[in-house]
Amino acid sequence: MAGKNPWGGSSGNSSGDGDRSGDSDGGKPAGGGSKGDRPDGPRNPWVPKGGDGGPRRSASIEDIFKNRGPEGPRRRAGGPGGPGGPNFRMPQRPGGKSWVPVIVIIALVIWVLVTSTHLIGPQQKAVVKTLGNYTRTLDSGLQFTAPFPFETVDVEDVEGVRPVRIPGNNNQAKLILTGDQNLVDLSYIVRWNIKDLEGFKFRVVDPEETVNEAAEAAMRAAVAETELDETFSGQGRAAIELDVRERMQATLDSYGAGVRVLGVEIEKADPPAQVVDAFRDVQVAEQNADAARNQARGYAQQILAQAEGEAQAFDKVYEEYRLAPEVTRRRIYYETMERVLSRTDKTIVETDNVTPYLPLPEINRRRGAGATAQPAPSTTTTTGGQ
Structure with a gap:
């Protein structure tokens, strides 16, 4: 059985030059035309359709690339500038060379x-x-x-100040254990900049995270050596801030991080939220106790100063007494009697030849009391015939 030719005819009826004598149904030429219109033979797939009716020929490789290239559609469409595509050319230099270089x-x-x-x-x-x-x-x-x-x-x-807030969220608690086994909620800010750019870029993987971890470790170590009351006072905070700065700088220098710690500032130092009410009560009681102690110290210092003053006065009198004992005794006696008798209105007379003492102060006092009292209005009754 004859095989089917892929170009349109039977393999048994094809000749060496590409023509064929007829079809199996009556000898009509392929394509439905007559033999006088165009030569017999299978259609070449490499030759475009709709030719000018001339004799067929074999397609060369140049014809294939011309038809497939950019010039082929324009040639078929009717020349340059046709609907086949734009006619773009790169402008050239005066010498005819390209501008691309x-x-x-x-x-x-x-x-x-x-x-x-x-x-x-x-x-x-x-x-x-x-x-x-x-x-x-x-x-x-x-x-x-x-x-x-x-x-x-x-x-x-390298000169700009870079602040780091620990903890990053103000509402987040950062509980640290103090030296007297109490918990304190601390929030603080660390300010730093770059000291050595080479170490900052190539010695540590994440410099900012390293600064955060060094700050937290230094703060926990410093607070662990401080009592709870010192963390709330101004002097205690200043000491903690200085200690944390020095610890951080030593740690970062050992890493070669190239970071300079400029300062540490404690923003908040409060007791834990769970015990804040009880802690405030304790603080009030301690403040009252401190006030009472201060008052007692003041009274003791006042009494002590008074006693010291009296002792110094007695020492001076004793020095005078040692110089003239009889005169000093008489002077002390007269001063004492003068001080005592000035406070009383009575006089004791022992002999008959002494004129009795007239109590003028008592008389004056009674006269003054009578002058201040207002007399009551009198009522006169008149009877008839008298």
Whole structure:
């Protein structure tokens, strides 16, 4: 049985030059036309349809690429500028050469200038990495490096203060154990900046997280050596802040983190929320006790000062008595009697030849009392015939 030709005819009826004598149904030529219209043979799939009716020929490789290329549709559509596509051509230089090399060179020059020139601010520094490895540090000002990707520049602000709040949320409790086995809720701020940019960028993986952990460890160590009352007082807080700063700096320097700790400020130091009411009652009682103790100390100091003054006066009198004992005794006797008799209105007379003492102070006192009393109004009754 004859095989079917993929180009339209039987393999048994095809000739060596590509023509065929007829079909199996009566010898009609392929395609439905007559033999006089076009030569017999299978249609070449590489030749486009709708030719001018001329004799068929074998398609060459040049014809295939011409028909498939950008010029083929325009040629078939009727010439340049037709609906087959735009007629775009790159402009040429006066000498007939292309502008592409010039454009590429200009782009490369701009790229080199942009990626190799760096303006670093007055508070900034930059680290330079050559093919991914650290090579040097650039100071502030206009600096030059090799273009990207040979050298990359990473700029950082080394003078700016970077605050860290611990804990990050103000509503979150940070309970720390004190030296007298009490809990205190602390929140504080750590301020730091960059001391060594190379260490900051390449010695630790996450510098900010390292600062947070060092601050928390230093604060717990400092509070563990302090009693609860000292954490609430101003002097105790100042001592804790200084201790935490020194501990943090020593720890970060041992890591080579390149961080300078500028200061630590305790914002809040309160008892835990669960026992805040009882703690306030204890504080009130302690304040009352302190007030009572201060009052007792003041009274004791007053009595002591008075006793010391009397002792010093007695010492002075004793010194005078040692110089003239008889005179001193008489003087003390007269002063004592004068002080005693000045407070009484009675006089005792022992002999008959002494004139009795007239109690003038008593008379004066009674006269003054009678003058201040108002007499009652008198009522006169008149009877008839008298």
